Amino acid sequence: MLFHVRMDVKLPHDMADSVAANLKQVEKDKAQALQRSGTWRHLWRIAGQYANVSIFDVADVEELHQLLSTLPLFPYMTIQVMPLCRHPSSIHDDDR
Ligand SMILES: O=C(O)CC1=CCC(=O)O1
Numbered sequence: 001m002l003f004h005v006r007m008d009v010k011l012p013h014d015m016a017d018s019v020a021a022n023l024k025q026v027e028k029d030k031a032q033a034l035q036r037s038g039t040w041r042h043l044w045r046i047a048g049q050y051a052n053v054s055i056f057d058v059a060d061v062e063e064l065h066q067l068l069s070t071l072p073l074f075p076y077m078t079i080q081v082m083p084l085c086r087h088p089s090s091i092h093d094d095d096r
Pocket residue numbers: 007009027028029031050051052073
């Protein structure tokens with residue numbers, strides 16, 4: 001199942017720079033591993049915002065929740081999820 005996910009990140013102003021840098025690095029490592037495995041299909045920065053739009057390819061909504069809720073930045077993100085299904089006019093065979 002494909003899901004469109006928007007993540008808005010808001011780190012506390014009083015978070016130490018070193019803590020923030022470490023969290024971002026661990027998040028990056030996890031995100032890149034999930035991209036390599038094909039689970040995190042797309043990752044886009046929303047221009048001008050500390051936010052991203054992503055496409056996840058997971059078995060079901062439980063897997064998506066497990067994945068999102070264990071991201072290192074999860075406590076600092078507002079997340080919006082949209083389930084996707086194939087558009088009848090799509091020419092992309094992997095849109096499912
Ligand atoms: O910077 C973000 O948008 C949050 C994030 C998701 C994956 C990652 O590496 O950073």
